[in-house]
Amino acid sequence: MTEEQSYDIAFLGGGPAGYVGAIRATQLGLSACVIEKDKPGGVCLNIGCIPSKALIHQAETFKNISGLEALGVKVDISGFQYRKAFEKSRKAADTLSRGVSFLLKKNKVELIPGTGKITAGNRITLDNGTEIQAKHIVVATGSRPIEIPAFPFDEETVLSSNGALMLEELPESLLILGGGVIGCEFAHIMNAFGVKVTIVEMLNRILPMEDPDTAEVLAKSFKKRKIDMLVGTKAVSMEKSDKGVRLTLEKDGTQTAVEADKLLVVVGRRPNTEDLGLEDLGITLEKGFVPVGDYYKTSVEGVYAVGDVVSTPLLAHVASKEAEIVAEHIAGENTAAKINPALIPSAVYTEPQVAGFGLNSETARESGVSFETVTFPYRGAGKSVAVEKPDGLVKILFDPETKEILGAQLAGAEATELVHEILLAKSSELLPEDIATMIHAHPTLSEAVMEAARTVEGWPIHM
């Protein structure tokens, strides 16, 4: 059976890029469809951002038991079932996924279940033979966890992030291969629930891509929580047994071994660009990514690519913004040709949280631009002490002549929220003095942001 439907834009993939872009398109008067082989909302909603943040919340709730005990309350955790935390995370994912279906329907976006392949510059053919005609096609098929050949996923003993989010019971011990954002978030969750966690990281610190000082705040906290961090260490091989897994490690030429019930491999994600018909169209992939130019256009007229299939940062908010740009451009709206990378915030949902945008101390030095840095400790904002979360810092990098904000890096409670005040200043070309002179409510953690700005101006009060 061959059916033909025709749209202005067809989004191949219904994740944060696909569904957001499609809704934006119909808002602007275009007709759009989303082709999705699994649940709407993509990885983010179903097996990524949302369930992980739900688990983090549950983990923190569990961790707060020590707070109750400090008040003299006797807490009996013998009835604790991790499964309930897991179920809550699934509930959140399901609710939001259904929410996306609802939003698509409300905005008159056609949600087409199926696996699609681009068979012409303006046509997608589903595996059931249906042909979708569209004036423009947007490849938004996302990414999947990178699998290392020496450590193949079985999602029982050797887990990817997918398997980790689907665990219904906690292991006693967990090895985490990869000390980046996802590895650290899982370390935080598992350790909070009482699992013995060991992080193995090849580079010389956890969160190697973040600012060194903010990464250090997290490392100190992890150390206090007795999370082992083996940095500068490579995993060479593993042995599986019915007891778990034994990992052979190498550091500075010396080999050691560690053992645990399970191994979680989180070393990055790779784009889902196979079997989409891209090569037949004439698109040459670069390390699996689709090369794009302004407005995320590919080399083929009418075909675009956004989100994790493009080599821009693999973040949901980046994917959504890219899809919005494509929809707006096709609708004839005046939009920037691409996202300004300096304005993309990054967020790590550990406790303390880590967040930032723009230059950090390392990238600033490497870039050769002239810059100065100030740092203000969270402790200087009274609220942090009042809520027993005094560890953290707010760092601002700025141009010595004009004081233009070049970057901000935060570590501490609510860092992922606080970062937005400074990001707004940067994106609207406000200056640190504008933040410094604005009244911030007392007592709030935001006062640390205000004082960091005042430190740029040379007159912090609480330092």
Next chain:
Amino acid sequence: MPEKIQMLALSPTMETGTISNWIKQEGETIANGDVLCEVETDKATMEYEAIQEGTLLKIIVQEGGSVAVGKTIGIIGETGDDIDALVEEARKETETGDKEAGQPGAAAGTTAEAAPAASKEEPESPLTELEAEDTGERVKSSPLARKMAERANIRLSSIKGTGPGGRIVKRDVETAAAKGTTSKPAAVPRGEDKIIPVSGKRKVIAQRLSESKYSAPHYYLKMSVFTESMMKSRSSLNAELGRKISVNAFLMKFAAEAIKRHPIVNSSWEGDTIRQFASIDIGLAVAQDDGLITPVVRDCGAKGIVEIDSELESLVEKARGNKLTPEEYTGATFSISSLGSYGVDEFTAIINPPGSAILTIGRMKKVPVVSENDEIEIKAETILSLSCDHRVIDGAKGAEFLRELKFIMENPIRVLY
């Protein structure tokens, strides 16, 4: 391959030029030697002859625009060439101050007296330059853009904003700084004031004359001269030659002879020394539409009057057509100016450097004079006025020269001995 057309140094001392007129337009074919455009230098307009061939693809500097020698004024190539890269380079060339027209070279630009010229110039509107901010009107701009504009000394009101809602943002200030818009808010027309742009020539006249008046302590000697003898000599000479020798040529020759006998008048103040010039190079002030210029006849002491007159004739014609080369209008050691034809009886002039004196002659008129017999006679006379630089020429010396000149004019035979 498209190429840049660059402003050439059309004279040895030229530093900037103003395009006064594009002869060729975009799209026209250019052959080697074709006149591309007319370029106004500090005191004359010259033709720019093409040294490249092809089609004029783009005019970068429009009529009225000034650029320094070496900067791009246009792009030449074949139709269809991609010139974006060159256009971008040309745009980057324009630095702050490229709008400054006519910076005179070291030895360039002579001036003549600033006699109240026939054209009365409106003074530039005494604009109280209002900041848009001063009037209470908000110029939408980001704080960063404001700070950058302040540092670059650019007025916000002169920048076009491309940010949200027309807001001036960082990139707008960067663009404005690159273009070198040192802000001059547009002149606010009040009633019927006419704003006349100051040409390169006007600038030079203003600068040179001010400098001369300010530096040289001027004093003025006046003498009336009976012109009958001179005019009689002129008539017979003209009859003899079959051509009309101009009165100016006579004046130049006579002045040269007087100078020979009083060489200090042909000198220049040089701070520690006074340079007494070997050659008597006399400049004659010639009025033009937009200013004045002094073509110079070199070595008047050695030349006969016919030669002086021929040279003068061609020089004056060139002067009127704005076609003098710098060698032809700079370096006069002595100058002469006449407003007699305008009916001016007498007037004083401003010394024209490097000279130390300038001679003016008024109109020739018949006046009653008292003769030796105490009788009234009617005689033709004119009034000479000599301005002298007191640093070089003291009163007595100036007077001696003027007396000599009067004697020569009234007794032309004097030149023989």
